Amino acid sequence: MNLSHVFESIESVEFETFFAVIDNVRIFDSYLGKHEILIDLIEQAKNDSRIIDEISRHVLELGKDNETIQFQHRHDIPIAAYLFVLRKTKLVTAFLSANALANIPNFWWASKIAKSIVEEVSHGTSATSATPANEPSQSSVTHSGTGKMIYSFPSIKKTTLEKTEYSSLARVS
Amino acid sequence: MNRSIGAQLIDPAKKIYTRSGWEIPQVAKLPRNPKLVGLQSKISKQWRQNPEIRSTSNFPYNCVGMVFASRRAYIEIDHVLNILKYDYYKRIERSMVMVGDVVLYKNEKEITHVGLIVQVSTLGSTKDFKVLSKWGEEGEFLHFLEDVPEPYGETTEFYTERFWEEQENELVARL
Numbered sequence: 001m002n003l004s005h006v007f008e009s010i011e012s013v014e015f016e017t018f019f020a021v022i023d024n025v026r027i028f029d030s031y032l033g034k035h036e037i038l039i040d041l042i043e044q045a046k047n048d049s050r051i052i053d054e055i056s057r058h059v060l061e062l063g064k065d066n067e068t069i070q071f072q073h074r075h076d077i078p079i080a081a082y083l084f085v086l087r088k089t090k091l092v093t094a095f096l097s098a099n100a101l102a103n104i105p106n107f108w109w110a111s112k113i114a115k116s117i118v119e120e121v122s123h124g125t126s127a128t129s130a131t132p133a134n135e136p137s138q139s140s141v142t143h144s145g146t147g148k149m150i151y152s153f154p155s156i157k158k159t160t161l162e163k164t165e166y167s168s169l170a171r172v173s
Numbered sequence: 174m175n176r177s178i179g180a181q182l183i184d185p186a187k188k189i190y191t192r193s194g195w196e197i198p199q200v201a202k203l204p205r206n207p208k209l210v211g212l213q214s215k216i217s218k219q220w221r222q223n224p225e226i227r228s229t230s231n232f233p234y235n236c237v238g239m240v241f242a243s244r245r246a247y248i249e250i251d252h253v254l255n256i257l258k259y260d261y262y263k264r265i266e267r268s269m270v271m272v273g274d275v276v277l278y279k280n281e282k283e284i285t286h287v288g289l290i291v292q293v294s295t296l297g298s299t300k301d302f303k304v305l306s307k308w309g310e311e312g313e314f315l316h317f318l319e320d321v322p323e324p325y326g327e328t329t330e331f332y333t334e335r336f337w338e339e340q341e342n343e344l345v346a347r348l
Binding site (some may be wrong): 108 | 205
């Protein structure tokens, strides 16, 4: 799979134009799940964790590409799509990526998908292998009107593997 | 006048209410970058042959804000049913629709969109409608009833405030 071509498609004006007409977050989520490019990417990512790592790195890079906070983040819809893919493939990575983007104030759709990730983690439906240490306590996210994600994070006890993942994400940012 | 405030932000601190006094929740949504809006308009014109673009403002109101708040608010679509209820709207049959009435779109029971009926054409017993509505972050479109993006769905319901007295009495009686 040529990941850079996939990224180009997701970050294309055509992709954003399709999703830009939607107002209902559940419909937005539903249509992300029906989009061929994302279905394919999810399938590939489930079989290759390097793709997941690459997506999470790419999400952080896109997040930093924020010309002005006067306007909605220029990559809001693609970032929402990537977070959706991460949510479907590896919830812990999705959560960490959402966490890393939490201070960016001018998201709209990305913050709604991030909220869904946090809620999924709170309900304990983790995609990681079940270990007793990984029991998230209650987390919450509030969504300020401007789209800023304001999290109080659960105290997830990370396994050694997840600590490594978190460190690698932190190095990127 | 402070044009930068007027042009940039919808202010949810300025409350708006339905006729029965229910406060309509608003959200402060940032406008989209005008460069991106311009690019999307080009794509939109290629994709959408029939719907007529009325305006492509990046001012951050949505379909609900256009219909119920004069383009001065972004109101989450989830609040539409409450607005209809507390503004004394009544659901009506297609045969009773007039200009100025509201059309609600649904996709598998999810409310997806709302628009304003601006033209009614009758051919025999069939009524055709033209609708003015704001398509998400795109512009305002003038379109036939069924000529909407796929995510909006195919189910439509019609509402009017023309029978507001009847609705008001019903609501008061229930309280």
